Amino acid sequence: MFRRHWGGLEDVRKRLRQLTLPRRVLVIVLCSLVALYFLISSIFSSENSSVTNPCILERTREWKELEESALASTSPHLPVFVGNGFVGLGGDGELRMLAKSKDTLSQKIAFFPLVDAEVVGASLEAKATVVDYRTGVAKMMQCFSKGDECVCVTRSFYAHRTRPHVIVQDIVITNPTDDLVEVKLTTHSHVKWDQDERVDKTYVYSRALEVDDTAFALGGICSFVPKKITVERKREESERFLCVVNYEVVKTNEIIEGKKRINRAVSKSTSSLPKVYSYFLKEFADILSLGIGILDRENEDAWRKLNTVTFDISKSLAPDVLNTGLINALRYGLLANVRAPLLEHAVPPQKKKEAYALMYERQESACYSGHSTLFVPSASLWKISSSVDNLVSVISVWIHTLQQNGCVNFVNAGASGVAQAFVLSLIAGKFTSHHLEIRLEPPDLHREITVEGIALSSTARFSLAIKLDGENRPYMLASSNSQMYACDAGCLSPPELLSDDRRVFPVKATKPLTPILYISENKRHLVQLRNTIHVSEVIMAPAHEQELIALHKHGHRLGGLPVAFWVLLGALVVIFHLFLFKLLYSEWSKADYTPYNYYLRQRYVRSH
Numbered sequence: 001m002f003r004r005h006w007g008g009l010e011d012v013r014k015r016l017r018q019l020t021l022p023r024r025v026l027v028i029v030l031c032s033l034v035a036l037y038f039l040i041s042s043i044f045s046s047e048n049s050s051v052t053n054p055c056i057l058e059r060t061r062e063w064k065e066l067e068e069s070a071l072a073s074t075s076p077h078l079p080v081f082v083g084n085g086f087v088g089l090g091g092d093g094e095l096r097m098l099a100k101s102k103d104t105l106s107q108k109i110a111f112f113p114l115v116d117a118e119v120v121g122a123s124l125e126a127k128a129t130v131v132d133y134r135t136g137v138a139k140m141m142q143c144f145s146k147g148d149e150c151v152c153v154t155r156s157f158y159a160h161r162t163r164p165h166v167i168v169q170d171i172v173i174t175n176p177t178d179d180l181v182e183v184k185l186t187t188h189s190h191v192k193w194d195q196d197e198r199v200d201k202t203y204v205y206s207r208a209l210e211v212d213d214t215a216f217a218l219g220g221i222c223s224f225v226p227k228k229i230t231v232e233r234k235r236e237e238s239e240r241f242l243c244v245v246n247y248e249v250v251k252t253n254e255i256i257e258g259k260k261r262i263n264r265a266v267s268k269s270t271s272s273l274p275k276v277y278s279y280f281l282k283e284f285a286d287i288l289s290l291g292i293g294i295l296d297r298e299n300e301d302a303w304r305k306l307n308t309v310t311f312d313i314s315k316s317l318a319p320d321v322l323n324t325g326l327i328n329a330l331r332y333g334l335l336a337n338v339r340a341p342l343l344e345h346a347v348p349p350q351k352k353k354e355a356y357a358l359m360y361e362r363q364e365s366a367c368y369s370g371h372s373t374l375f376v377p378s379a380s381l382w383k384i385s386s387s388v389d390n391l392v393s394v395i396s397v398w399i400h401t402l403q404q405n406g407c408v409n410f411v412n413a414g415a416s417g418v419a420q421a422f423v424l425s426l427i428a429g430k431f432t433s434h435h436l437e438i439r440l441e442p443p444d445l446h447r448e449i450t451v452e453g454i455a456l457s458s459t460a461r462f463s464l465a466i467k468l469d470g471e472n473r474p475y476m477l478a479s480s481n482s483q484m485y486a487c488d489a490g491c492l493s494p495p496e497l498l499s500d501d502r503r504v505f506p507v508k509a510t511k512p513l514t515p516i517l518y519i520s521e522n523k524r525h526l527v528q529l530r531n532t533i534h535v536s537e538v539i540m541a542p543a544h545e546q547e548l549i550a551l552h553k554h555g556h557r558l559g560g561l562p563v564a565f566w567v568l569l570g571a572l573v574v575i576f577h578l579f580l581f582k583l584l585y586s587e588w589s590k591a592d593y594t595p596y597n598y599y600l601r602q603r604y605v606r607s608h
Contacts, residue, residue, distance in 0.1 A: 044475040053126030055150040063130045063139075068525040070312070070324035073131045078329050078384065079391045080129050082138045082157060085339030085415065086164035087245055089113070089157065090388035091129065093188060095167075097218075097247055099211040103399050104337045106392045107211055109218060113167045113243040115225050117153045119144040120182040133332040134307060135300050136161060149177045151231075159336075160295060161302035162344050166284055167243040168295055174232040183229045193220070200224075204281070209247075221284045242287060246280040302343045306415055307337055308461075309453035311423050313374070316447060316552040322374060322382060326563030330382065330398070330424055337395045340415035349557070358413040359420075360458050365431050366406035367421055372428040373401070375444050401425070420455055427451055427464070435520035435529065438464065442509045442516065442541035445474035446548055460484060460518055465502070473543040476517060477502040485523045489516050490535050495526040511537040 004339070006327040066072040080091030088096040096105040118124075122144035130139040136158050143152040144302055152174045160166035175181040193205040200226030207537040209216045223231035231237045287295065311331075312324050341347045341355045373381055380397045384390055401413055402421045409416030424431070428439040436456060449466040456462055462484065465477040478486050479502045485495040489508035496503055498519075508515055520526050 008231050031314070053143060053150075055152055056126040056128050056141060057145075059141050059152060059154070060128050060130065063132075066132075067325070070328045071133055073133070073325070073329055074128060075325075076129070077386055078131070079333070079386050079388050080131055080138050080140070080161045081333060081336060081388050081391060082131075082136055083336035084136075084159040084161050084164045085337060085341060087167065088336060088388075088392075089159060089167065091138070092388065095245060096388075097216075100214050100249060101212045102396075104392045104396045106389075106396070109207070109209060109247075110192040111190055111205070111207075111218075111220055111245065113220075113222055113241075113245070114155070114157060114169060114188075115171060115241050116186045116188075117142070117155060117171055117229075118184045118186070119146065119151050119153065119173075120184055120228070122146045122151060122181075125150060131332070133328055134303060136303050136332075136336060137299075145180070146177050146181065146374075148238075151175050151177065151181050153183065158299060161299045161306075161340060162348075163283070163287070163295070163298070164339060164344060165244050165246050165280060166287055166295070167245065168299075169241045169243075171229075171241070172236065172238045173229065173231050174236045175233065178233050180233060181231045183231065185225050185228060187225050193218075201286075214249055215251065216247050217250045218247040219280045220244070221280055240292065242284070244280045244284040244287065246283075276517070298345075302340065305343060306340065306419050309419050309423050309455070310451070311426055312450040314448040314552070317554060318551045321552070326382060326384075327374075327426070329392070330384065331419070332516075333384070333391050333395050334398055334418060334422060335415045337392065338399075338411075338415045342414060342416045355413045355416075356458070358409040359417050359455070363407050367410050367431050368402070368405050368407055368424040368428065369430055370401070370405035370425065370428075372440060372444070373425060374426045392512075398422075402501050406430075423451060423454065429454065430515075434522060434525045435518055436462070437515035437519075438517040439515045440466075441513065442474065442507050445507060446472075446542070446544045447552055456480075456484060456519065456521060460521060462498075464517070466507075466550070468544070471543045472546065472549055474507040474541055476507060477504040477505065478505060478517065478519070482521075484519060484521045485526055486517060486519045486529075487526050488518075489514050489519055490538050491530040491534050492538060493527060495520075495523050497523075507541040509539050509541050510535040 060074055063072050063074050067074055080225060082089050083096075083105050084274040086098060090096070090330075093112045094108050095111040095113060097107050098105055125143050125145045127140070127142045130141070131137075132139070137156055138158065140155045141152065144148045154172045154174075155169065156172070157167065157169040160168060171185075173181070173183050183497050190205055193207045196204040196206065202221055205220040205222075207218045209218055220243060223241040229237060233506060263534075311327060313322070313327070314365060315323055341351055342359075381394065381401065384394050399418075402418070402425065405425070407417075407421040407424070410421040423429070430437050430439060436454070445466055446468070448468060449464075450465040451465075452461075454462045454464075460482040463479045466474055467477065468474055476488075478498055479500055480498040481500065485499050486498055486503070486505065487493055487495045488505045489510050496505075503510070505517060512535065514535060518526055518529060520529075585593060
């Protein structure tokens with residue numbers, strides 16, 4: 001068998017030797033190019049599948065599908081973070097709070113509420129992280145090798161959206177083996193905190209902290225954590241751990257007095273304690289009395305309300321452009337750093353009324369007055385890494401950007417207002433006291449955009465889609481859930497009534513440039529607005545070049561085939577012409593020695 005195989009190779013070598021040098025070079029180059037093509041293809045395919053462990057792949061498959069829709073993230077290049085504007089928690093496990101002089105959850109407090117889990121007698125094979133933008137929940141998945149099977153531990157945690165002092169963590173252990181599995185649970189030590197006496201298998205923590213010359217009193221209490229969990233064969237076990245953390249600005253003497261009396265108050269009455277120390281003890285008792293699913297439902301309902309305003313843009317492979325995945329990651333991080341007074345249970349009715357007025361009474365609002373943040377991929381606005389510190393820094397820039405462009409009321413209204421302001425900044429949407437105008441520029445509309453849930457009032461919601469027709473010319477589809485009217489650039493056409501059915505509006509370019517669409521609940525206002533818009537020219541927006549559309553669809557201007565194909569084709573064309581040149585040159589050089597050469601033939605005639 002081996003001799004036959006070796007003989008075949010020898011035959012190939014002999015055939016190669018029989019070829020002329022140019023042909024041998026051509027064969028070698030062709031084989032090299034084919035090998036290079038498959039090598040490049042394998043590299044790209046391996047990059048798209050960074051997680052190879054089958055256990056992790058099985059658990060992340062659902063999340064990968066959600067990631068395609070930009071509803072979750074499994075990327076190691078994006079930060080793991082949960083928050084509710086009062087406290088935040090990153091993948092490092094350290095709790096963060098909102099300092100008085102800051103606008104984001106940037107202040108670390110050396111408190112580690114997360115519980116670590118490790119399978120005893122097994123080695124860690126693979127791990128993955130997930131952040132669910134729909135519910136504000138982060139997941140850390142670990143799979144341990146146990147014989148031929150893998151035991152997987154999933155830790156899920158979130159900062160409760162409507163109960164801002166509450167941190168919830170669930171640990172789920174899956175044991176598919178035929179043996180008992182022991183899982184060791186550990187917690188980080190809170191070295192900068194005072195740990196007080198144990199009550200009902202819990203510890204109470206307190207700390208004084210000074211940030212920017214402001215004194216804070218901090219208190220926390222967490223569920224009892226057992227040292228280990230035993231999981232029966234072919235079983236799945238879950239454990240829930242809760243923490244309540246509170247802090248507030250106080251006078252220094254209140255901190256000292258409160259810490260002196262906290263031990264007595266834990267087992268007796270908490271009425272003599274400062275508010276910060278008494279409140280979290282009472283709230284911890286309250287949440288323990290709730291059913292397991294109630295906390296989850298409250299949190300999910302709150303995030304669903306925040307996610308009623310959405311933004312989507314067609315995927316682009318062009319360099320240095322924004323896609324929905326990064327946009328939603330920033331949006332989620334922004335909302336996780338801002339409180340939601342309209343959704344929180346403990347917010348007094350008067351404060352909710354004030355936040356409501358900031359959202360919907362827009363006599364002095366001009367949000368968003370700047371240019372679109374979508375088409376200016378500034379590093380300060382969009383450059384994030386896996387670092388939570390980096391995320392918080394970028395979010396701070398976002399909040400300042402929104403405030404400086406007329407969205408102060410939206411930001412002060414909390415997460416509900418910030419969600420609206422963020423989307424308005426993407427589409428250059430500007431609210432006035434009576435209408436909304438979309439100030440995107442026609443040359444920028446070479447990708448399809450969909451926006452849903454923009455609030456014109458407490459009940460009126462507006463949706464907009466920007467599409468491209470067969471000639472690559474942009475047009476708009478507008479709809480609403482209540483009576484409102486719209487007119488296109490210049491408002492030269494009569495206002496049209498919007499409904500649940502999408503109404504088509506052309507994209508027009510005016511000179512000077514004006515918004516491409518006006519929307520209002522008052523038809524008369526739009527009719528009057530027409531007389532205040534002064535333009536010298538109104539034309540249909542020109543179609544975009546096919547090369548530009550191809551750049552977004554394929555990452556280059558060469559059409560739908562991959563770049564490697566065009567590189568290979570170009571190399572083949574060059575090699576063919578080099579070979580042809582070599583062949584012609586060889587024939588020309590040999591022609592001087594043939595009997596058919598004219599000069600040689602004349603010399604031969606004279607000599608005879």
